[in-house]
Amino acid sequence: MTRIHTPATVDAAPASTHASLNAVEKQLGVVPNLFLVVANSPAALSGYLQLSAASAQGGLDAATRERIALVVAELNGCGYCLSAHTYLGRNVAKLDDAEITANRNGASNDPKADAAVRFAAAVVRQRGHVGNEQVQAVRSAGYSDAQVLDILLAVALNTFTNYVNEVAQTEIDFPVVAPLRLAA
Numbered sequence: 466m467t468r469i470h471t472p473a474t475v476d477a478a479p480a481s482t483h484a485s486l487n488a489v490e491k492q493l494g495v496v497p498n499l500f501l502v503v504a505n506s507p508a509a510l511s512g513y514l515q516l517s518a519a520s521a522q523g524g525l526d527a528a529t530r531e532r533i534a535l536v537v538a539e540l541n542g543c544g545y546c547l548s549a550h551t552y553l554g555r556n557v558a559k560l561d562d563a564e565i566t567a568n569r570n571g572a573s574n575d576p577k578a579d580a581a582v583r584f585a586a587a588v589v590r591q592r593g594h595v596g597n598e599q600v601q602a603v604r605s606a607g608y609s610d611a612q613v614l615d616i617l618l619a620v621a622l623n624t625f626t627n628y629v630n631e632v633a634q635t636e637i638d639f640p641v642v643a644p645l646r647l648a649a
Contacts, residue, residue: 469505471633478501478505489514497549498637499545513625516622525616534546534554535551536582539645541628544643545639546627580605580608
């Protein structure tokens with residue numbers, strides 16, 4: 466049972482969120498429960514959508530953003546986001562099962578992406594208090610300072626949705642994937 470109301474439809478959400486939710490539906494074909502829960506606060510929905518759009522315009526490709534979403538969801542123990550990003554990783558970013566498993570375990574089978582995923586995992590585990598060697602490792606893999614900030618943006622965006630879904634106990638509307646409980 467959810468702890469924060471999930472509007473049953475776009476029309477049941479606050480009127481000021483209808484245009485945004487309709488845009489989500491047009492883009493995804495459905496409005497996932499996460500968006501309906503966040504729509505309880507028009508400000509939170511607006512902020513989330515703007516941050517998500519900014520992240521998509523940054524210097525990380527969709528596959529790397531999905532890889533980061535997977536490790537962040539795993540470390541935060543968020544079943545909703547893990548389920549959603551496993552689905553999106555497979556069907557949108559075209560990640561294979563071996564890559565998804567590596568991502569969930571804080572790594573990647575792609576050498577450059579591995580540095581980004583490991584850095585994102587370190588940021589989550591260490592609550593941002595990473596060492597110089599961790600920053601240097603991601604830079605040595607070919608990431609610019611702007612891309613390091615894009616990794617941090619992806620961590621922050623996914624941490625927000627992880628926390629929303631865990632606090633709300635959002636009903637999972639994707640094929641369910643249970644966290645491994647790597648706990649940050």
